Amino acid sequence: xxxxxxxxxxxxxxxxxxxxxxxxxxxxxxxxxxxxxxxxxxxxxxxxxxxxxxxxxxxxxxxxxxxxxxxxxxxxxxxxxxxxxxxxxxxxxxxxxxxxxxxxxxxxxxxxxxxxxxxxxxxxxxxxxxxxxxxxxxxxxxxxxxxxxxxxxxxxxxxxxxxxxxxxxxxxxxxxxxxxxxxxxxxxxxxxxxxxxxxxxxxxxxxxxxxxxxxxxxxxxxxxxxxxxxxxxxxxxxxxxxxxxxxxxxxxxxxxxxxxxxxxxxxxxxxxxxxxxxxxxxxxxxxxxxxxxxxxxxxxxxxxxxxxxxxxxxxxxxxxxxxxxxxxxxxxxxxxxxxxxxxxxxxxxxxxxxxxxxxx
Numbered sequence: 257x258x259x260x261x262x263x264x265x266x267x268x269x270x271x272x273x274x275x276x277x278x279x280x281x282x283x284x285x286x287x288x289x290x291x292x293x294x295x296x297x298x299x300x301x302x303x304x305x306x307x308x309x310x311x312x313x314x315x316x317x318x319x320x321x322x323x324x325x326x327x328x329x330x331x332x333x334x335x336x337x338x339x340x341x342x343x344x345x346x347x348x349x350x351x352x353x354x355x356x357x358x359x360x361x362x363x364x365x366x367x368x369x370x371x372x373x374x375x376x377x378x379x380x381x382x383x384x385x386x387x388x389x390x391x392x393x394x395x396x397x398x399x400x401x402x403x404x405x406x407x408x409x410x411x412x413x414x415x416x417x418x419x420x421x422x423x424x425x426x427x428x429x430x431x432x433x434x435x436x437x438x439x440x441x442x443x444x445x446x447x448x449x450x451x452x453x454x455x456x457x458x459x460x461x462x463x464x465x466x467x468x469x470x471x472x473x474x475x476x477x478x479x480x481x482x483x484x485x486x487x488x489x490x491x492x493x494x495x496x497x498x499x500x501x502x503x504x505x506x507x508x509x510x511x512x513x514x515x516x517x518x519x520x521x522x523x524x525x526x527x528x529x530x531x532x533x534x535x536x537x538x539x540x541x542x543x544x545x546x547x548x549x550x551x552x553x554x555x556x557x558x559x560x561x562x563x564x565x566x567x568x569x570x571x572x573x574x575x576x577x578x579x580x581x582x583x584x585x586x587x588x589x590x591x592x593x594x595x596x597x598x599x600x601x602x603x604x605x606x607x608x609x610x611x612x613x614x615x616x
């Protein structure tokens with residue numbers, strides 16, 4: 257069986273990152289390959305960085321000290337979930353010899369999520385291009401999430417991608433950005449869309465909330481939480497729903513009726529799956545709402561929003577994007593997924609056709 261090593265942004269406490277890694281593995285297995293996720297751990301998500309950033313003040317250090325056990329528990333829950341559903345290599349840290357420690361394979365895939373986001377990666381992280389690795393390289397739904405790149409990074413990206421046998425990206429804006437650099441790329445769905453609702457059910461935990469509820473998923477980059485929750489409360493009152501949020505620590509979400517603590521990716525997936533309505537500012541919160549055909553509303557995050565507009569445009573669901581407090585008219589709009597599901601099915605086939613040809 258042909259071995260494939262794929263690298264992606266899978267480390268951290270983001271449920272979408274873990275699930276897209278699992279989805280990539282599942283897609284490759286369906287196509288008859290033997291995948292392994294390269295367990296690269298960037299410096300920005302290590303315990304060393306956690307402590308380094310704690311010394312700016314005594315108060316911050318004490319807070320970090322008190323919350324460290326929570327960090328350990330949460331990381332264990334997320335990592336054990338990924339390891340249960342996906343073959344993962346031994347950890348490779350930034351100071352390690354990446355070329356030596358990267359799992360040897362017949363094909364190397366730069367996967368999805370914000371893999372080539374210069375800002376998110378704190379500069380040029382060469383490992384995400386398998387720099388120095390000799391072998392066939394493919395980019396599968398890789399994400400840039402930026403509309404422009406620093407000149408030196410753009411030159412590096414162009415040089416590295418010249419070594420790739422096939423290139424696909426997750427946003428239409430990335431197709432256009434790379435095109436201006438003379439790099440041809442195909443726009444493909446995020447890997448999480450490659451599994452349908454019935455398939456994702458097998459990865460979800462049991463139902464966590466008995467009541468009918470609105471699930472709020474705002475993991476980061478929140479522009480205006482008060483604005484979002486004004487809309488949340490308006491919808492919940494109109495539809496008689498509990499407001500459910502989550503926490504990856506012991507702090508209750510003061511805006512919600514119920515907080516689910518220490519969630520793992522399967523539990524977040526369950527909370528979306530069983531919700532009546534989802535409110536989010538996240539790409540994967542939006543993506544799973546669409547894929548699971550949930551009534552949802554999305555506010556833009558404070559940065560890296562092109563991936564959200566890209567998928568909403570593709571699926572014809574731009575009306576689910578909110579900028580102000582939701583209106584009475586908007587609250588009563590029901591998203592019709594019949595067209596969306598047809599689009600997704602066509603796009604899944606497009607992705608399988610791309611991968612089938614690229615992996616040969």
